[in-house]
Amino acid sequence: MGLWNRPAAQGETFPSSKEFGVPRMYLERHISSEDHRYWVQYTVAFQTERDVVAALTANDVHKTIENAPENLVTLIEVLTMHLESLINDPLFAPVPAHNPGGLSALFASTAQRSKPDTRNRTLEALNCCRVLTRVIPFVYESTPGPRKDSDIHDLELRALWTPLLRGSPEALSPPTTPSPKLGNETAQEEIRATSGQFILTDGDESMLSNADKTSGRKDAVLEDMPAPRSHSNASKSVMTGHALLNTVMELLFHAGFTLPWTPEQLSVDDDENVSRVHFTIWEAGIGCSVDLENTTSAHMERRTEVMRLLISMLSKPMYTTPALLMQTQFTALDFIACDLERPVVLSFLCSLLNTISNYRQADRWSLVGARDLVRDIHTSVCFQVLGALLSYEDSSMNQVKKNMFRHYVMKLYRVSDFAFLATGISKVFGECMSETRGAFELGDTMNGMFVKPGEEHASELLAVLWIQLKINADFHRFITRSRQLSLDIFSWLMFVALANKDAAATLSQAQLAIFLLQDLTADRMFCVHLTSVQSLADLTIPTRYLRLHGEVAMDVLIEGVFTLFTKSNGLMTPMYPFLLLILFNAAPFWRNLSVISAARLEILLRQLSSPRFLLAEAGNPRLLGILLNAFSQMLQHQFSNNANVVYALVRSASVIDRLKSFSLEEALENIYRVRQYAANVNPMPQSKPLPDPAASEESKAQEEDTPEKIAGTNSKLESSSAQAEQASPFERPDDQADTKNATAQAPQSPALSKAQLDQVARSVGRNGFVPTNEWVESWHASLHLSVLGKALDELVPRVNSFCTDPNVANSANADEKILAYLREQTLAGVLSPVEETQSQPFVWNNDSYLWLQNYIWGIVYLAGLPLGVWTGTHTKLFNVRFEEAAGTTGSRVLDAIVNLTSGLMATAAQDVEKVAEHNANT
Incomplete structure (x- = not known):
């Protein structure tokens, strides 16, 4: 491991040096994976995600793929193995030092002091994640085909999904804790033995946790982690993509890195026996009743960066044409959604649900060193991951497998869990509607960075809510059987539709809100609530979007539909x-x-x-x-x-x-x-005045x-x-x-x-x-x-x-x-009596699935734009259009984002016509 401490090329600039820097990747063929002095620079040369994007330009990566694709494969392999070795390194996120007293303190003070370690393993791990996040989209973007002087026909297959014989040298040894997917039989038995707190089986499933019956924090997945697995020097065949996904999941639950150390972990006398990867739920809510104490903004920022790597790994649909979306197997999505162990799925799912539902609840969080911006970005990334995983349809996969994230969301049934989710939904939409500047606008938050502000989470929430209502009938009933919730959600959806009806940049939000309204109005109780006495008074739609009249919410529904038709x-x-x-x-x-x-x-x-x-x-x-x-x-x-x-x-x-x-x-x-x-x-005037653009448009409409x-x-x-x-x-x-x-x-x-x-x-x-x-x-x-x-x-x-x-x-x-x-009139005897009412819920088919994928990955693309996650790649699921705008740098960035979104939604608008035709014909 000493090689990782060696400096990069002396006197050279890493991003530009042809001998020691990034250009070497495409100028020299077959760089050895043993050339640690070169590869180490990718783990120590950067301080932020922006540094990585600036150093690894799209031109550099494209040249590498064209001229020396094997070097990009080696880079991914080396960084993946280094991440694995860091998880197994006792000095990576080390156990906090105990405070010895008495004789222990005396012996500690007289002991021979070891040479100080100058490595920043946390930065190394983050840089591995940053570089992989940057290059993997280019791998997905690449088109299979013959390459000059190379046997690599399919770069994605070779870099991620080809089994490779991998040994276990000390520097690249596997993690000390069982992998979420790859573990020996003893470890798997221990996982099963400690995962019963969910009281969730494949037959009768609930998310009820024993945490509600005990004092203190009892995680709903693993109260005690299993013992470390033994390691063998024998080589084994492992796909780099699977190894990386396993490592990502472990990093998301690594104490000292993305999670705080718990008292149970610190109570172990021998640091070597401490369970560092702890599949625990990040926040209180579903599956756990107590927050994870001592969570800091640093934990949250690292977790966000690791999840960005996960999103990058899952982003293959963005680089798949709509025509092939239903026929393509997405290996990374398939692995995360279907192949992870049950405790890992439940921990991750509950963590995501609880994070988005706890967003900005006034009395819930007082993080050490926390900033609103940190939590805003973290919540946005959680929404993106959850949307990508829940929207991965079972019908698009091998029927033998099952999307376990959808499965367990479907199995939610506790009223308290539904109330918790509904409260979170109310917080996000309530804050969105309270904004006076308009819905879903992007703004300058700090230091010239353009990120999605708090109310912008409504865009992601729309998709997550739609999927939750679709796959969980009990949650659907919980919403529609509650008068207040029905009126609230009606207000939110009508607000979203009206606020975005004439804005091309956010048109798909209006479309999704209308889809949801169609689904909800197909439920009898929802419509009954809209006609209940004084229901109009309980609506919260801002009057700037709609003229309220009548006495019941049903009048507002008709007014809203009429407005959407006419304005x-x-x-x-x-x-x-x-x-x-x-x-x-x-x-x-x-x-x-x-x-x-x-x-x-x-x-x-x-x-x-x-x-x-x-x-x-x-x-x-x-x-x-x-x-x-x-x-x-x-x-x-x-x-x-x-x-x-x-x-x-x-x-x-x-x-x-x-x-x-x-x-x-x-x-x-x-x-x-x-x-x-x-x-x-109305004859044409003899002397024609200068045309009025507004009048011309009106005449055209007439x-x-x-x-x-x-x-x-x-x-x-x-x-x-x-x-x-x-x-x-x-x-x-x-x-x-x-x-x-x-x-x-x-x-x-x-x-x-x-x-x-x-x-x-x-x-x-x-x-x-x-x-x-x-x-x-x-x-x-x-x-x-x-x-x-x-x-x-x-x-x-x-x-x-x-x-x-x-x-x-x-x-x-x-x-x-x-x-x-x-x-006073009646039609008795004129019309035949009819008892059953007819309704038409939204009909899901391939076109609607394509539309939803377009929407979710469009949001993901837009959210990653300020950091340059996708810069230089060419998506195939939707078209991206950038237009250079005049003005300040800030205005150009904002205009680029708005124009980009317009391009995304133009594709969605074309897709929605197919969905509309199918629904109307059903």
Whole structure:
């Protein structure tokens, strides 16, 4: 080991020296692993992660892969073995010195003093982690293929997953404690003998720990570590990747390095018998009721760096094309998720869950030397690791194996554990919503570093929460059976959707919130809570994002959906099916909706059924069908409790009648007449002023006539709804008048020729779509108009007859009288009784899995950007776009991050269209 103390090249700069520095990696072939004087520099030359990124540039690594790939393989192997040797080194994170007294102190003072050790083993371990974190993404990025003068065809396979014969020299000996995966039979038996505190088996599983029954700290995994395993000098075949992952897990639980020493460890007389790797839970919460005392910010910072190495090892999906994502085996993910021993999985899982749930809880933490920034970054990395592990689907793996992290999250069942998780969720979202500068913004925290601030954890939490609700039915029920939690989570998700609806950089957060709302509204109790008395008063959505009205939270749901349709600058277009499915799920529970909510629904109905919208895209009629089904469910289950909505449907009876007899020729003629009338009424000015960009965009939106231009273009609302809509910025009386007047002129308009009809058909479709009669017949027959048709055929004559009464027709409060009349009506005998409500939860398939992977790894990529973790690599799962921005260095960094996120979410937006199509068709 003496070679590790030798200086690097005297008088040379390590990053630039061609003889002794980084360039030697690609200038010289086959550098021996025994050349310790060279390789040692990678463990001592750096002080921070940024130093590593600056020294190992992307150009250097790419040159090494191209010219001397075997040197990169050697670097990974040497650093991995050095990490293993450090864990076995008694001077690495040594046991704290005892304070001897009496004769012991006398003998200690007269003993011969050994030569002081100047090695900084902690820095060596951190630098090994930093260098490996830097180079492994390049290994994943590399494409298999023949290389000049090299037998390395697949660099990843050779560097990480090829079994190599490895001896056990003293300097590179294995750890003193059993490896999480590789241990002898005696060690494994001892692990099993000491791991019963979870009371968690494969049959009946709970996370109940004996810590709740005893005083003091009783870990839920291993109260006492097994004895050190014996070592053999015999060579054995081990994959470097597996050895590195084992070492990483041991480093995450290494006393004195990432964990504090416990009294039990320090009570051992002989330091050589102290168990240094201790699989204990980092914080109080699930599986353990007491915090790990004496945890310092240094422990947390080292743990963060080790977890960054773990994320780098797990990052292979980022460098896999979407087309191959479901067919590719991710060896590192597979090993961590499926092959670790049960005590290690439980310790790590509970540590991650507890860390994110304890985040910034006021009275929980008083760390020695702690800073908020340290815990912010640590929590973010825990979120990233947890998201990557929990999102690794069982279906993408060999069916013989099981993702044990998902398995044990599924097995959680204690109410106290669910309450603990819910409290943590509340803390993160509550802090996010309290920010006045806006959601999910990146800011300058200290020393010019751009990191994700506290509220930014909501981005990662969305994914973790979605997965938890998906795989744990008990947790899903715990949330939806609680009125307060249901209203809280509804507030959070609606806030996230509204805050990010028109920002391309964070659009996927809005999309994920909508996915979650679709899932939750498919639960009956969740919708019941939204219509409970005074539920509106218990919502916490900031009023700057939404105008609150009515008396129940269901009014806010409809207002939120309407806002997402109308004020997203077109970015929410792929989300229309999910928004309408939310209405469909909630419709059987609409009760006493306000006048404004009824008006919103009427406007959506008129716009989605307009000829121009129906003929614009092949999938648009499907959107109309979802809304029609929502109205049908309301009529079947809540007719007597929704006079305002029923009145809106009665006013829209002509819309339903037109849909019954819808034909392509009539629709095209209608579109032609509206265009002609608009051209005659609003001729082009002779002197054209300079164009106004804002006005041009508005005109374009009007021309497209999508739900983004919600303006009631087919008819004016009656007095009650018209008054409710006066405050809406999207009301355009001119559009309404155009349609009404154009329709009135219909009898005088000559029929269009076939050539004219074909021309209109080609112009109305988007992206090359041209509607045909066969296409219209394919969807028109599937429109569910029977319930609406029967109800309106019965109600419209009744209301017309009632309105013939002069006391009603000439009354100033005619609307109120009509509403009172409708409340007295019944559809008994008209509609067949229906007991079961219908709902459509989010449907998981390959496209949704791809979208989630894109989201999670996009967040991971963004979080690692300030430190340069992925700098110089080219991802394949999503596209990354950097744009040089003018301004200060800080503004350029921030603009680069924003532009990067926009690129990530653009890919996600394309993927979400596939998810939407699958969900709407199910």
